[in-house]
Amino acid sequence: MGKRQQRAAATAEHLLASAREVFETKGYQATTVGAITKHAATAHGTFYLYFKNKEDVFAKVMASVAQEMYREAGAPWSNDPRETLARATLRFLEVFEAHKGLWRCLLEGMHQSKAIEEMWLDLRRPFIDRIARNLDRSVATGQARPINTRLAAHALGAMTEWSAFAHFELQEPGPSEATPRELADTITDLWYHAVYAGVYDAPRQPA
Amino acid sequence: MGKRQQRAAATAEHLLASAREVFETKGYQATTVGAITKHAATAHGTFYLYFKNKEDVFAKVMASVAQEMYREAGAPWSNDPRETLARATLRFLEVFEAHKGLWRCLLEGMHQSKAIEEMWLDLRRPFIDRIARNLDRSVATGQARPINTRLAAHALGAMTEWSAFAHFELQEPGPSEATPRELADTITDLWYHAVYAGVYDAPRQPA
Amino acid sequence: MGKRQQRAAATAEHLLASAREVFETKGYQATTVGAITKHAATAHGTFYLYFKNKEDVFAKVMASVAQEMYREAGAPWSNDPRETLARATLRFLEVFEAHKGLWRCLLEGMHQSKAIEEMWLDLRRPFIDRIARNLDRSVATGQARPINTRLAAHALGAMTEWSAFAHFELQEPGPSEATPRELADTITDLWYHAVYAGVYDAPRQPA
C-alpha cells in the first residue's frame, strides 16, 4: 500500500512541479491543463485526479512556495533599523527574483479570478502587517517620527514590491542601469529616511 | 467622398469609445470583440475594418487617454517641494481613480501581450523621468540629500502607483481605514522625508 | 438584406430539421451537438448561433411539432360520444405514429431535464383538460355516470398515451397481434363503457 500511495504522491508532486514550471514560463492565462499534463507526460484525465481545475492547481503551487516568498515576514527587527531594513529588503529582492515567474503569475491571475486575488492578499498581509508592527514599535520608542503606521506600511510595502516587479520583470530601469544590490540600497535609504531621519537626526541637536 | 470618410471616422470613433467602456467595465481578458461591437451596435465585421484585433484597439484606447493619465508629468516642480509633492500626488490619485478601470486593464493586459507591456512602459516613462529630473534639480540645489536619483525616481514612482492600485482596486487597506486624501498625505510625507528630510533638518542644527 | 436573412433562416431551419432527424433516430441522450451539425453539414460553432444548447434546440424542435401533436385537443366533442371518441382516439394514434421518434425523445428527455419534463406537461395539459371538460359536460347532461372527472380524465388520457407508446415504440403486444385500428377500437370501447355505459343503458330500462 505504501508503494501505491508513494507512486500517487509522486504523480501529484510531478504534476505540481510541472504546473509550476508551465505557469512560470507561460503565465497564468496561457497555461492550459493540457500543457501541464503534456509537460508531466501523464494523461489529461490524471490531472483531475489531483486538482479540481487550473485555479486549484495554481493555488496549490502558490501554497507550496508561499512561506518562502514572504518568509522574512516573521522575523522581528533588530534595534538598528537601518541594518535590519537593508537585510530584509535585500532578502525580499532575492526571494522575488528566485520566484519571479510565479510572482508574475500571481499578479496576472489576480485579474482572472477573485479567488487568486484573495489568495495573494492573504499572502502579502503578514508582510505588510510586520512592517506596520515594527513601525509601531519604532514610533513608540521614539526612534521613528510619529506617522500613520498602517498607511505607511502599505505605502512602503508597495514601494518594495512594485520596485522589485519593475526591476526583475519589466527591466525598468534598463538592466545595465542598476543591480539588485543598488536597488536594495536605494529602497533601504529612502525607507530609512522616510521614517527615521527626522527624529534620528534630532538627538544630535543640543538641548 | 468627404461624407464617406466622415462617416467612417465617426464609426471608428464610436467603436473606440465603446471599446473603452467595455474594457473599463470588464477588464482586458474578459472583453471580447463581440462585446465591443454589440455595445457599439455595429456589425461584428466592422470592427476589423478599423482595428487589427483586441490588442490593437486597446492600444488605441490607451493612446487616446494617455496624456490625461500622466498629464502632470510635464509640469515642473515649484521651489517648495513639499507643496508640489502634495499637489502632484493628490492629482495622480485623482486621475488614477477617474481611470481605474483602464488602469486595471493596463496591468492586466500587460501580462497578455508584450506590446501592451511596452506601451505601458512608454506611457509611464515620462512620469518617472520627470521625478528623476526634479530630484536631480533638488540635489543640485542642495535641497535634497545626495542620492541615486534615477533609482529613487523609480522607487518613489512605484510607491505611488502601487499604493494607488492597492487602494482603489484591491481596497487595501480596508475601505474604512483610509481616504484617498489620507493616503496622499502619507505618500507625500514619506516621499518628502525620504528625500529632503535629512538635509532639510541639518540647517536647523547649530554649528 | 432580405437575402442574407433568408439564408440565415434557412440555416436555422436546416439545423432544426437536422436536429429533429437526429433526435428521432438516436434519442435525446445519444444526440450530440456534433451529430446535429454533422448531419446539417455546418460548422460546429454555427449551432450556437441559433441555439443555446441541446436542451434549447430540443425545446424548439418540440415547439415546432407541438400543435400537431395535441392538435385535436381543441375540438369539442359532438353529441355522439362514441363516434367522437373513436375519431379522436384514432387521430391521436395516427399523430403519435407520425412523431413516434420525438415522442420517445420527449419521454426520455423528461428524465434528463426538469425543463423538458415541464415542457411536456405543459404540452399534454390541454389534452387532459379537454377530456375533463368534455366529461364534465357529459356528466352535466346526464349522458355519463357521475364520476370524478378530473381524475378520470387523467386516467383515460394515461391509458391512451401509454397504450400508444407501448404499441408503437415497444411493439407490445407483438406486432402481428394488433393493428392501430384495433387498438383504437379497444381503447374507444373501454373508454366509452367506462364512462357512459351504466347510464347509457338505463334509458332502455322501463320505468
Add this chain to the structure above:
Amino acid sequence: MGKRQQRAAATAEHLLASAREVFETKGYQATTVGAITKHAATAHGTFYLYFKNKEDVFAKVMASVAQEMYREAGAPWSNDPRETLARATLRFLEVFEAHKGLWRCLLEGMHQSKAIEEMWLDLRRPFIDRIARNLDRSVATGQARPINTRLAAHALGAMTEWSAFAHFELQEPGPSEATPRELADTITDLWYHAVYAGVYDAPRQPA
C-alpha cells in the same frame, strides 16, 4: 476458500444494495460507477469484479426486486371482480410508491439500453398476462362483455401504470388534488365499468 467465497458474496451483495440506493436517488443516467463504489466504500475496480457495467448491475438490481414489484401478478381474481380490482389496484399503487425511484430508473433506462427495455417488458408481461387471463375468464363466464381481452389487458394495464407514474413521479394532477386512494378508486371504477358494466346491468333489465 469457503470464507473467501463468503466474503466475495458479501461484497457483491453490498455493491448491489449500494447500486440500488444510488439508482433510486439519482436515476439511471446520472448514476455512475464511481458513485456506486463510493457509496459502497469499495475500490472503483472492485465493481468490475462482479458486474460488467452499469447496465449489468442495473439488471441485477431490478431482478432482485422484480418479484416484489409485480408480485400481485400471480394471484387469481375472486368472483367479485369489483372487490378484486379495487384491492389489486390499490396494491399496485402501494408497491409503485414503495419503489418509485427504481420505477423511474426503469422508464429512464429503457431509453438508454435495449436490454433494459427488454428486461422491463419481461417484467411486466406476467402482470399483463394475468389481466388478460382474468378477463378471459370473466368473458367466458358471462360476467364481462365480450371484448378483445388481449388488447384490453394492455390498455387497462397501461392506464394503471401510467396513472401511477403521473401521480407519484410527475405529481399530475397537482398533489392536493388527489390521494392515492382516490386515484385507485377512480381507476377501479373506470376499469370495472369499462369491462363489466354493460353486461352487468343487462340482467337487471326485464325481458
Add this chain to the structure above:
DNA sequence: GATGAATGAGTCTTCATTCAT
C-alpha cells in the same frame, strides 16, 4: 464602407474501463 453569417481551432471536464500491485 458595412454587414453578419459561417467557420473551426482550442479548452475544459467527465467517466467507463483497465491493469499492475
Add this chain to the structure above:
DNA sequence: CATGAATGAAGACTCATTCAT
C-alpha cells in the same frame, strides 16, 4: 480477492477571424 491510479475517448462551448453580399 481487492485496490485505486492511470488512461483517453467523447462532448460541450467560446470566440477571433474571414468573406460573400
